[in-house]
Amino acid sequence: MDRRRFLTLSTAVTGAMLLSQCSIPSQRPNRLLKSQSGQLSIDLAASPTAVNLVGMRSHLLAYNQQVPGPQLEVRPGDTVEIRFTNQLDTPSNLHFHGLHLPPTGEADNPLRMVAPGETALYRFTIPADHRAGTFWYHPHHHGNVASQVAGGLAGLLVVRGDLDEIPEIQAAQEAFLVLQDFDLNWRGQLQEPMPMFRMWGREGNHISINGQAPPTLPLPQSGLLRLRLLNASPSRVYRLQLKKHPWHLIATDGGALGEPVETDEVVLAPGERAELLVPGTREPGTYEIVNLPYDRGTMDMMSGRMGHGMMGSGRMAHSSAQAEPIQVARLTYQAGAAAVPLPKALILVESLPEPEISREFVLDHGIDAQTGQPFLINGQAFDHSRVDAQAKLGSVEDWWIINKAGLDHPFHLHTNSFQVISRDRKPEPYRAWRDVVNVRAYEVVQIRVPFRDFAGKTVFHCHVLDHEDQGMMGIVEIAA
Ligand code: C2O
Ligand code: CU
Ligand code: CU
Numbered sequence: 250m251d252r253r254r255f256l257t258l259s260t261a262v263t264g265a266m267l268l269s270q271c272s273i274p275s276q277r278p279n280r281l282l283k284s285q286s287g288q289l290s291i292d293l294a295a296s297p298t299a300v301n302l303v304g305m306r307s308h309l310l311a312y313n314q315q316v317p318g319p320q321l322e323v324r325p326g327d328t329v330e331i332r333f334t335n336q337l338d339t340p341s342n343l344h345f346h347g348l349h350l351p352p353t354g355e356a357d358n359p360l361r362m363v364a365p366g367e368t369a370l371y372r373f374t375i376p377a378d379h380r381a382g383t384f385w386y387h388p389h390h391h392g393n394v395a396s397q398v399a400g401g402l403a404g405l406l407v408v409r410g411d412l413d414e415i416p417e418i419q420a421a422q423e424a425f426l427v428l429q430d431f432d433l434n435w436r437g438q439l440q441e442p443m444p445m446f447r448m449w450g451r452e453g454n455h456i457s458i459n460g461q462a463p464p465t466l467p468l469p470q471s472g473l474l475r476l477r478l479l480n481a482s483p484s485r486v487y488r489l490q491l492k493k494h495p496w497h498l499i500a501t502d503g504g505a506l507g508e509p510v511e512t513d514e515v516v517l518a519p520g521e522r523a524e525l526l527v528p529g530t531r532e533p534g535t536y537e538i539v540n541l542p543y544d545r546g547t548m549d550m551m552s553g554r555m556g557h558g559m560m561g562s563g564r565m566a567h568s569s570a571q572a573e574p575i576q577v578a579r580l581t582y583q584a585g586a587a588a589v590p591l592p593k594a595l596i597l598v599e600s601l602p603e604p605e606i607s608r609e610f611v612l613d614h615g616i617d618a619q620t621g622q623p624f625l626i627n628g629q630a631f632d633h634s635r636v637d638a639q640a641k642l643g644s645v646e647d648w649w650i651i652n653k654a655g656l657d658h659p660f661h662l663h664t665n666s667f668q669v670i671s672r673d674r675k676p677e678p679y680r681a682w683r684d685v686v687n688v689r690a691y692e693v694v695q696i697r698v699p700f701r702d703f704a705g706k707t708v709f710h711c712h713v714l715d716h717e718d719q720g721m722m723g724i725v726e727i728a729a
Contacts, residue, residue: 280315283322289329293318293343295388295402296336299437303455303462307437310337310400316460317427317481318404321386325379325410331371335363341397343371344389344663345406346520347502347684349379352664352707352727359389359663359708360633376702380504380596380666380682381410383425383477383522391631391722395483395714399451400439401429401460403481412505417592421473421526424466426578428517430482431455442715448623449547449656450484450519450713456540458577465579468536469586474527475499480517483714486657486687487517488543489577491527494536497591500524503666503682505596510679516543518659518687520712528591533582539574545713546656546690598680601668601697604647608638612660612688612711612721613653622720624711630720631710637723640700648696652688658716659687660694664707664727667698685712704729 282291298311312318323329335341342363350357356373363369384406388397405425412418430453432440442451458464468474476496480487490513497509502522515523610626617623617630624630627637640646647670650660666682672694688694710722 280313280319281322282319284324284327284329287327289321289323289327291321291330292332292334294334294336295341295397300460302431302437302460303457305433305437307431307433308439309431310397310402312402312404316401317429318386318402320405320407320425322407322409323375325375325408326377327375329371329373329375332368333363333371334368335365337397338365339393339397340364340390341388341393342369342390343386345384345386347382347384347522347666348406348408349376349665349702351703351705353703353705357663360706362390375408379408379410381408381412382500382502382504383407383479383524385479385481385522387481391633392718395447395451395718396441398481398714399432399453399483401431403427403429405479412500412596415592415595417473417589418475418499420587420589421475422467422469423475423477424464425459425477425479427459427479427481428487428577429457429460430485431457447715447719450545450715452485453482456575456577463576463578465581467583468527468529468580469589470529470533470582470584471588472529472586473589473591474529474580476525476527477522478515478517478524479522480519482519484519486519486543486545488541489515489517490539490541491580492537492539494527494531494580496525496527498523499526499595501681502684505598506679506681507596507598508594509591514541516687518657518685518712519714520659520661520685521687526591527580529582529586533584535579535581537576538578538580540571540577541574542571598668598682600680601699602645604697605641605644607647607649609649609651610709610723611651611653612658617720620720624716624719624721626721626723631722633724635724636706636726638725640725640727642700642704642727642729645697645699648698650686650688650694650696652690652692655690657687657689658721659685659712660709661685661712662698662709664703665698665700667696670695670697700727703727
């Protein structure tokens, strides 16, 4: 597939995209900010910034003028200090997605607001027993989340730990892939979605990988490549396949699995992460990772509400589901590396005790009596002053997430990771820590949550950020 095809998700915008593809050099690789002697102390500013995105001058929103933002790396026990300046013209804040931190004060507090022009200090310690994994940071001011993340505000936050010390994994070549999509006009300016696309959850007409065109990554012959993926798009679900080559899942959102699991497709809902090992054991050559079409339920809605015949045309097509596979990365065999086998065991994922309480959360569309918002949990839209569930610190609960709507709603919980127990009452095949689970249209998913270490109010919500902004969020208060 050529670059042009990749850059353009629909024929409607082809003309415009080609015009803008003169040879602007790509932005420089993203900066890595690593903790030193147990401390990470940085300044982070969110601002409108022009960057060269996939060869096109684009007017985005960026942390420290980079899209994605700088990659932060810490270890369990480290202290972190971030002086965050909001240079946007809308309120913002920082959320440390997937980290097990206090949801209060100057830590991972989603109810905090940093007004335009303000600087706020974020301060916390990574717990000494924190799991290693691929986490991320992004804005979380209710009502502004989708447009700010869609503008490019997102960055990796990596916790290094026991998983990284497994000898085979230590010897693996490592690559991070941050998947973002942007809805840009021919001038490279962000477009706000029409109300209907905001309802579905906006999808962009450009996909970038680490802010660039699809990379070519070296795959050590008879060695291992460790891929670490983040879906930082506001609504798009990626359905990834490595063509004609095996790959093995080794970690989900909350860290390592017990052992590698060979997979075919990797489906990443917004906010989700996955890590894979690719063993260099096939015929040397170049292999392609592609993103396959995925229907979140919008195809149905489109034909239901609009009739047929509009699918292939204009803005309708480019803001909706992609019709053909598109390239995300190429892996090229590289000779001369030492042989590394796949590790047999990874990190034990504990089995959680039976829950003390089971609750239901019904996700649906409607009209909230108070706010008029359309995306509801248990019949209500988000209200920052209401507590939707009271959990006891130290307890374990089962949450049944019941999707009564015809759209997927990726459910996300802050502060504590959970394990999926069943989907449509079918037991989950292996244990894994997650903080996002895609609850498909009309699906029922059972998750088990241990409430550990931190008391206070925290949130759960749909990670289609337009849905979160339009009401699909609630508060759980964890009481000591
Ligand atoms: Cu990544 Cu509350 O979100
Ligand atoms: Cu989060
Ligand atoms: Cu949703």
